[in-house]
Amino acid sequence: MPGRERGIDTESLRKYAEVLERHREELNAELTATAMEIPQLAAVVAAMDPADRAAATERSWHRTRRALVDGDWTEYLAGVDQEGETYARLGISLDTWFGLLADYRRALLPRIMALPRMEALAALDGENIFHEIAMARLSQAYLAAKEREVRKAETEREMFAELVRRSSLGVAIYEWTASPDLGSFRLIRANPAATRLSPGVEARLGTTFADTQPELLQTEIPARIAAVLRGGEPQDWTQVDAERRTWKCHTFALADRVAAVLFEDITADLEMEQLLKVRLTQLERSNRELDAFAYVASHDLKAPLQDIRNLAAWIREDAGTQLPPDTLRHLDLLADRVQRMERLLDDLLDYSRVGRMFEAPGEFQLDAALAGVVAYLRPPPGFTVLLDGPSQTIFTPRTPFEKVLRNLIGNAVKHHDRSSGTIRVSAHPNGEHLSITVSDDGPGIPAEYQERVFQMFQTLRPKDEMEGSGVGLTIVKKTVEWLGGRVDLASVGRGTHVTFTWPLTMATDPERAA
Amino acid sequence: MNETVHVLLVEDNEIDREAVHRVFRRQQLDHAIVDAKDGVEALRLMRGGHVPRPSLILLDLNLPRLSGIEMLRHVRSDPALQSHVVLVLTTSRSPKDVADAYAQNVAGYMVKADLGPGLHLLGEFLDKYTRAVELP
Numbered sequence: 001m002p003g004r005e006r007g008i009d010t011e012s013l014r015k016y017a018e019v020l021e022r023h024r025e026e027l028n029a030e031l032t033a034t035a036m037e038i039p040q041l042a043a044v045v046a047a048m049d050p051a052d053r054a055a056a057t058e059r060s061w062h063r064t065r066r067a068l069v070d071g072d073w074t075e076y077l078a079g080v081d082q083e084g085e086t087y088a089r090l091g092i093s094l095d096t097w098f099g100l101l102a103d104y105r106r107a108l109l110p111r112i113m114a115l116p117r118m119e120a121l122a123a124l125d126g127e128n129i130f131h132e133i134a135m136a137r138l139s140q141a142y143l144a145a146k147e148r149e150v151r152k153a154e155t156e157r158e159m160f161a162e163l164v165r166r167s168s169l170g171v172a173i174y175e176w177t178a179s180p181d182l183g184s185f186r187l188i189r190a191n192p193a194a195t196r197l198s199p200g201v202e203a204r205l206g207t208t209f210a211d212t213q214p215e216l217l218q219t220e221i222p223a224r225i226a227a228v229l230r231g232g233e234p235q236d237w238t239q240v241d242a243e244r245r246t247w248k249c250h251t252f253a254l255a256d257r258v259a260a261v262l263f264e265d266i267t268a269d270l271e272m273e274q275l276l277k278v279r280l281t282q283l284e285r286s287n288r289e290l291d292a293f294a295y296v297a298s299h300d301l302k303a304p305l306q307d308i309r310n311l312a313a314w315i316r317e318d319a320g321t322q323l324p325p326d327t328l329r330h331l332d333l334l335a336d337r338v339q340r341m342e343r344l345l346d347d348l349l350d351y352s353r354v355g356r357m358f359e360a361p362g363e364f365q366l367d368a369a370l371a372g373v374v375a376y377l378r379p380p381p382g383f384t385v386l387l388d389g390p391s392q393t394i395f396t397p398r399t400p401f402e403k404v405l406r407n408l409i410g411n412a413v414k415h416h417d418r419s420s421g422t423i424r425v426s427a428h429p430n431g432e433h434l435s436i437t438v439s440d441d442g443p444g445i446p447a448e449y450q451e452r453v454f455q456m457f458q459t460l461r462p463k464d465e466m467e468g469s470g471v472g473l474t475i476v477k478k479t480v481e482w483l484g485g486r487v488d489l490a491s492v493g494r495g496t497h498v499t500f501t502w503p504l505t506m507a508t509d510p511e512r513a514a
Numbered sequence: 515m516n517e518t519v520h521v522l523l524v525e526d527n528e529i530d531r532e533a534v535h536r537v538f539r540r541q542q543l544d545h546a547i548v549d550a551k552d553g554v555e556a557l558r559l560m561r562g563g564h565v566p567r568p569s570l571i572l573l574d575l576n577l578p579r580l581s582g583i584e585m586l587r588h589v590r591s592d593p594a595l596q597s598h599v600v601l602v603l604t605t606s607r608s609p610k611d612v613a614d615a616y617a618q619n620v621a622g623y624m625v626k627a628d629l630g631p632g633l634h635l636l637g638e639f640l641d642k643y644t645r646a647v648e649l650p
Contacts, residue, residue, distance in 0.1 A: 313534065
């Protein structure tokens with residue numbers, strides 16, 4: 001308060017400071033003794049380290065000296081503000097606080113009066129001024145702190161009230177008006193969700209179970225609320241009502257004789273869960289049946305093909321010399337078509353096995369796997385397959401991995417339009433996966449066909465010109481996706497680049513890794 | 515050296531039966547072939563004395579009515595039949611089928627696809643086998 005400070009008699013204040021300084025020990029003891037009679041303060045002081053206590057006292061004297069002797073009140077007033085806040089927080093009333101100061105003053109006055117008359121008068125003046133300033137500032141700081149506290153509590157209350165209002169859980173609060181009568185639970189609060197979930201709640205506010213919901217007395221609800229109000233653990237349960245809706249409920253004690261019940265309607269969730277379970281079972285069954293069908297179909301279709309092949313061979317053996325050239329050519333075509341169909345059936349069988357027939361994972365090097373694939377494919381002279389960049393260590397079932405590589409490299413060679421070419425394979429780790437690219441310098445795939453090549457039985461050239469069932473890339477895609485990866489194809493102008501991802505390591509059970 | 519060997523061919527596929535007949539003819543084996551379409555018929559023929567010794571049974575496994583393995587069990591538990599020499603001739607590579615067949619003391623297990631076009635290896639094998647092995 002700079003305005004007031006200007007008219008202050010600094011000489012009197014200094015005199016007063018001398019008195020305080022001279023009797024510091026006794027006054028301090030007096031102040032402490034009085035403070036210890038206030039339980040909250042006694043607890044705080046008891047919890048303090050003696051060294052901290054001494055330092056705090058020293059700081060307080062220092063602030064008082066700066067104000068009274070040097071006329072600089074900044075530190076002192078800041079200290080008072082802080083004290084006001086502390087007192088407000090501890091719940092010590094302003095009256096108690098003033099009482100404390102009055103007691104201190106009573107100890108101080110005899111000491112001032114013991115001085116020579118002129119000095120005593122000056123010190124008394126200083127004491128009065130100081131006290132006035134201290135009291136005024138103190139009450140101001142205290143009230144400001146109290147107000148802040150009230151505002152904070154109000155904000156918090158509003159926050160929680162809003163939370164309850166907005167909650168999708170129904171919230172109902174009951175008071176047990178005539179314990180132990182289970183009918184005497186009175187509904188005292190309900191949030192909007194409660195009204196929405198259970199129409200009629202608003203009308204029941206202020207009424208008891210016995211008044212408006214006697215049917216609830218037949219359920220376990222009142223007993224559960226009573227249990228938590230008797231000091232039991234919070235209760236969780238589900239409840240099916242007369243309309244066959246299922247409720248998930250939770251109750252706990254809020255205060256003496258007051259309990260909250262949280263509830264939500266989980267009927268739809270349960271139905272959805274049930275539906276999902278049924279659908280999943282159906283899906284699993286139909287997948288299993290499809291696999292079994294593909295397997296049996298391709299197996300059983302191959303037997304008659306074998307017979308046809310035999311019959312054609314026997315016709316040639318038995319009557320070859322007597323047959324016209326056209327008929328012999330037709331027999332060759334017949335054998336060729338039988339072979340084509342056998343390959344198609346083998347590929348279908350492979351496709352149906354993806355994911356079903358994976359062996360246990362093993363560790364191997366990419367370059368070794370690539371060498372094996374090239375040895376199997378035996379590309380015509382003029383074609384080179386290269387590993388671009390470093391090899392990688394993989395822990396995975398080896399057969400499906402090699403099958404994917406074999407299909408991609410095989411395609412690159414088979415569909416090449418020149419007598420020589422280079423196929424580059426590169427791999428780099430990408431997080432948990434290995435990203436592998438197979439690039440060729442063949443004719444490329446026009447943009448409009450790039451989606452189609454992954455579809456079953458799609459080939460871009462007539463089957464008479466190009467042997468191929470159109471299943472290879474489909475197997476690649478199914479295998480890679482089964483293991484949680486993806487296949488991407490890029491081709492602009494010449495050259496095709498197929499990139500697939502593959503888990504670097506996987507659990508011993510590939511089903512789980514998928 | 516055996517006298518005329520009677521070969522009981524248990525095979526449901528007519529064309530596979532014919533393939534065996536052709537390979538016998540081509541190899542000029544003068545064994546007599548007795549055809550049976552399934553295990554029930556095969557047992558009936560054996561018990562009816564239609565498969566005189568020395569004899570050899572060529573047995574397919576995947577058969578209607580009575581499967582090859584089931585028929586084998588009947589043969590092995592019948593004192594009059596149990597000494598018959600049985601060679602399995604099948605399309606199945608299933609390890610379970612192989613194990614089940616040998617558990618019934620078959621003299622060999624052959625997969626059709628391994629016997630070359632027109633089963634020609636079967637002809638060569640049976641030619642040498644029936645010449646070298648004394649049959650009951």
